[in-house]
Structure formats: structure tokens, C-alpha cells
Amino acid sequence: TQLLEQSPQFLSIQEGENLTVYCNSSSVFSSLQWYRQEPGEGPVLLVTVVTGGEVKKLKRLTFQFGDARKDSSLHITAAQPGDTGLYLCAGTPVSNDYKLSFGAGTTVTVRA
Amino acid sequence: NAGVTQTPKFQVLKTGQSMTLQCAQDMNHNSMYWYRQDPGMGLRLIYYSASEGTTDKGEVPNGYNVSRLNKREFSLRLESAAPSQTSVYFCASRQAMNTEAFFGQGTRLTVV
Numbered sequence: 001t002q003l004l005e006q007s008p009q010f011l012s013i014q015e016g017e018n019l020t021v022y023c024n025s026s027s028v029f030s031s032l033q034w035y036r037q038e039p040g041e042g043p044v045l046l047v048t049v050v051t052g053g054e055v056k057k058l059k060r061l062t063f064q065f066g067d068a069r070k071d072s073s074l075h076i077t078a079a080q081p082g083d084t085g086l087y088l089c090a091g092t093p094v095s096n097d098y099k100l101s102f103g104a105g106t107t108v109t110v111r112a
Numbered sequence: 113n114a115g116v117t118q119t120p121k122f123q124v125l126k127t128g129q130s131m132t133l134q135c136a137q138d139m140n141h142n143s144m145y146w147y148r149q150d151p152g153m154g155l156r157l158i159y160y161s162a163s164e165g166t167t168d169k170g171e172v173p174n175g176y177n178v179s180r181l182n183k184r185e186f187s188l189r190l191e192s193a194a195p196s197q198t199s200v201y202f203c204a205s206r207q208a209m210n211t212e213a214f215f216g217q218g219t220r221l222t223v224v
């Protein structure tokens with residue numbers, strides 16, 4: 001069982017639609033990060049959230065950290081085919097500053 | 113800018129053979145990580161090294177050993193490879209808690 005649970009596992013939507021990916025845990029985290037991975041490549045960081053209740057926006061992407069620092073969400077507005085990829089959440093638990101655990105990932109496909 | 117370099121990129125092993133995956137980073141990062149990635153499982157933490165001279169087990173350490181040779185290099189050893197260890201292996205490094213983790217290009221390992 002992984003420390004972070006992501007849902008849904010797969011998401012297929014039409015260009016222009018909105019989508020939300022969730023990342024949940026029973027553990028408390030010092031920070032949560034979201035990464036995006038393309039086929040054949042390593043993950044690349046999108047954002048880091050560190051404060052409970054924090055909301056960060058990156059163009060059409062909005063990231064939220066839960067008040068209790070146990071969960072996070074990624075919302076994409078007006079998705080484009082270029083948003084297609086594997087989205088992974090990752091967290092550093094408060095019990096261990098050095099550990100970095102990942103969720104199982106959400107595969108997003110945006111159809112033109 | 114090399115970043116994180118993994119070798120080899122591809123490897124086929126027979127059951128019972130041993131091998132070492134090499135990882136080196138040139139960013140003077142303190143922490144280094146080894147993950148494996150299987151379909152639908154995201155990245156699972158095998159071992160990590162908070163700093164030079166220390167190593168700790170992650171979520172799936174069985175069948176693996178690691179060495180933090182110096183600040184730059186962190187190797188992963190399979191003593192007796194099994195088909196269940198067929199996977200893509202990623203090495204990562206980061207400077208400190210809450211900072212970005214940088215990943216290598218991955219090693220695709222097949223055990224037959």
C-alpha cells in the first residue's frame with residue numbers, strides 16, 4: 001500500500017473540458033509536490049505546496065493543499081492536448097524530512 | 113548540464129545474475145533516491161540516502177542493496193535478480209526537504 005493514494009487512475013477528456021486529480025493520505029506532510037512525466041523520461045516538478053490551505057496557480061493549473069496537510073488536488077481548466085501525460089503527487093512526511101514518496105499516478109489524455 | 117546520470121539505460125539479466133545500477137549527480141545535492149516504476153504503480157521508493165554516509169530503506173527494499181559512495185554517487189545493487197524485479201528504475205536527487213527532485217533518464221531492466 002502506497003502512502004499517497006491518487007484518483008482517478010485514468011482520465012480521458014475532450015479538449016476544452018476541465019479536470020481534477022486528487023491525492024489523499026492518512027499521514028501529514030511537510031510538503032506535497034506535483035510532477036508530470038512524459039513517456040521515456042523522468043518526472044519533472046510542476047509545483048510544491050507547503051502551507052495547509054495553500055492554493056497555487058500555474059497558468060491553467062491550480063494546486064491546492066488541504067488544511068490538515070494530508071491531501072492535495074490538481075485542477076486543469078480548459079485542458080489542451082499538450083496537457084496529456086502522467087501526473088504524480090509526491091510528499092515528504094512530517095515524520096521524516098528526507099523521505100519522498102509518490103502516489104500511483106493519474107494518466108491524463110486530452111483528445112483534440 | 114548533466115544533472116542526474118544513470119547507467120546503463122537498458123539491461124537484460126538472467127534470473128540469479130547480479131548487477132549494479134550507477135547514478136551520479138553534479139548538482140551538489142545532499143539527498144539521493146532510487147525508485148522503481150511499474151505500470152499502474154507510480155514510483156515506489158526502494159532506498160534513499162539523506163546525506164553522504166547514510167542510507168535508509170524505502171517502501172520496497174527487499175532484494176536490493178545500495179551504496180552512497182560519495183556525495184555525487186549512489187548505486188543500486190541486485191544480488192540475485194528475479195523476474196519480479198523487471199521494471200524501470202529511476203535515480204533522483206534533491207538539495208533539501210521541500211525542494212525539487214531531479215531525475216535521471218531511467219534504466220529499463222528485464223530479468224528473464
